[in-house]
Amino acid sequence: MARNVEFTIVVIILITTLGLYIANSLVLKLYWVQNPPENSAWIVHCIRNLLGYMTIFLPGYFVFKYVKKSNYLNISGRGPFGGVIRTCFGDDELLSVNPTVVKSRDNRTPLENALLLLFYFFGLQISYLSWGVLQEKVMTQKYESSTGEVGYFKDSQFLVFINRILAFTISAIVIFCSRQPRHRCPLYKYVFCSISNVMSSWCQYEALKYVSFPSQVLAKASKTIPVMVMGKIVSKTKYEFYEYTTALILSVGMLFFLLDTGDDNNKNVVTKFSGVILLCLYIAFDSFTSNWQGKLFKVYEVKPIQMMCFVNFFSCIFTLTSLLQHKGMFESVKFMITFPQFILDAIIISICSTAGQMFIFNTIDSFGPLVFVIISTIRQCLSVLLSCIIYKHQLNVMGGLGLFLVFFSVALKIYCGHRIRKIRQQSAALLKS
Numbered sequence: 001m002a003r004n005v006e007f008t009i010v011v012i013i014l015i016t017t018l019g020l021y022i023a024n025s026l027v028l029k030l031y032w033v034q035n036p037p038e039n040s041a042w043i044v045h046c047i048r049n050l051l052g053y054m055t056i057f058l059p060g061y062f063v064f065k066y067v068k069k070s071n072y073l074n075i076s077g078r079g080p081f082g083g084v085i086r087t088c089f090g091d092d093e094l095l096s097v098n099p100t101v102v103k104s105r106d107n108r109t110p111l112e113n114a115l116l117l118l119f120y121f122f123g124l125q126i127s128y129l130s131w132g133v134l135q136e137k138v139m140t141q142k143y144e145s146s147t148g149e150v151g152y153f154k155d156s157q158f159l160v161f162i163n164r165i166l167a168f169t170i171s172a173i174v175i176f177c178s179r180q181p182r183h184r185c186p187l188y189k190y191v192f193c194s195i196s197n198v199m200s201s202w203c204q205y206e207a208l209k210y211v212s213f214p215s216q217v218l219a220k221a222s223k224t225i226p227v228m229v230m231g232k233i234v235s236k237t238k239y240e241f242y243e244y245t246t247a248l249i250l251s252v253g254m255l256f257f258l259l260d261t262g263d264d265n266n267k268n269v270v271t272k273f274s275g276v277i278l279l280c281l282y283i284a285f286d287s288f289t290s291n292w293q294g295k296l297f298k299v300y301e302v303k304p305i306q307m308m309c310f311v312n313f314f315s316c317i318f319t320l321t322s323l324l325q326h327k328g329m330f331e332s333v334k335f336m337i338t339f340p341q342f343i344l345d346a347i348i349i350s351i352c353s354t355a356g357q358m359f360i361f362n363t364i365d366s367f368g369p370l371v372f373v374i375i376s377t378i379r380q381c382l383s384v385l386l387s388c389i390i391y392k393h394q395l396n397v398m399g400g401l402g403l404f405l406v407f408f409s410v411a412l413k414i415y416c417g418h419r420i421r422k423i424r425q426q427s428a429a430l431l432k433s
Contacts, residue, residue, distance in 0.1 A: 006081050016059040024051045049322045067085060067089050073089065088187045125382060135205065139156070143339035164312045165350075175305055181303060185300035192292055194314035200281075245412075253402045374410060
């Protein structure tokens with residue numbers, strides 16, 4: 001019985017993968033795909049990328065449905081094939097987490113929590129401030145070869161791929177060389193946040209072709225509220241009233257600050273409708289990613305380095321498949337050979353992105369997605385503030401008020417959170433006595 005099921009699984013994978021590959025090849029040969037309109041090229045590129053991802057996702061989905069329907073997990077033996085299927089789809093009682101296990105962050109003292117939060121805060125600032133400067137350079141500035149040839153890099157997905165391949169390699173080495181707790185999460189659950197993570201990164205890079213950097217920063221500043229909404233939908237998270245209040249104050253402060261500073265160096269840059277849509281998609285995908293990862297941390301007690309490894313593993317597979325199908329890999333490698341300076345920029349971007357991911361996963365694991373988004377939003381504010389200092393941009397009253405509101409909201413959230421925890425501890429002590 002198990003042998004017949006295994007044979008059927010192999011047939012499903014081969015037929016669906018081959019069929020999707022042929023269908024994608026036909027779509028990629030269409031005229032409007034090869035010659036997309038300039039203002040809507042991102043739509044064609046997005047569809048092209050998603051078709052590549054579906055070459056991997058749909059066969060896996062069909063196998064998942066068949067495995068559940070055939071009850072294969074209960075009839076399979078302990079052979080290699082059954083082990084692979086069980087690792088990918090084995091979401092049963094053997095993988096459940098003991099609810100009595102207490103998260104390590106609950107055992108830390110307030111001082112240890114504060115020091116750890118500061119470490120993650122500065123780590124995120126340094127890695128992603130550097131990353132932000134370089135990503136704008138790569139997507140908007142021209143490169144010049146030794147022969148005088150000038151070119152612009154265009155394939156955002158290739159940047160996502162090289163970021164993910166380095167992150168996967170480093171996280172896999174860390175897991176291999178260190179003692180890790182048992183991994184409980186079925187692999188298929190990483191696929192959802194992997195796709196959303198890839199799409200959020202792609203939208204972020206692609207948006208720089210249509211909107212200025214301050215416009216993008218302004219959009220990112222409003223992520224706090226969408227993350228809370230996604231938290232309610234995905235994780236059924238309950239937020240306190242003060243969390244909604246501080247999120248609103250923070251977003252208003254960022255709005256004041258960024259509207260005051262503006263984009264002095266790019267006054268002629270028009271914020272296109274395509275860029276606005278891309279930024280909205282970025283916010284939606286990024287909010288889903290952080291909340292889905294937060295749910296996996298909570299339910300399966302996944303370690304941050306494990307999350308980083310498996311999410312980036314699937315991200316590498318998705319992006320590589322798509323790049324090979326539409327020949328974006330070959331064009332990007334050719335660009336690297338023609339413009340060697342791009343190689344250095346790409347490597348530094350990947351290093352900063354990898355370091356940033358490690359801080360992100362640890363922050364979400366230790367303090368939750370909302371705290372991470374607040375830290376990330378402060379980083380956006382600091383990036384514009386540094387621009388004002390370095391490039392002599394004028395900071396007026398509205399900008400100063402916005403900056404005050406941002407830091408006031410963070411201080412208020414910390415105070416309210418500490419105050420509420422203290423009241424609850426006192427109430428619990430009174431009940432026990």
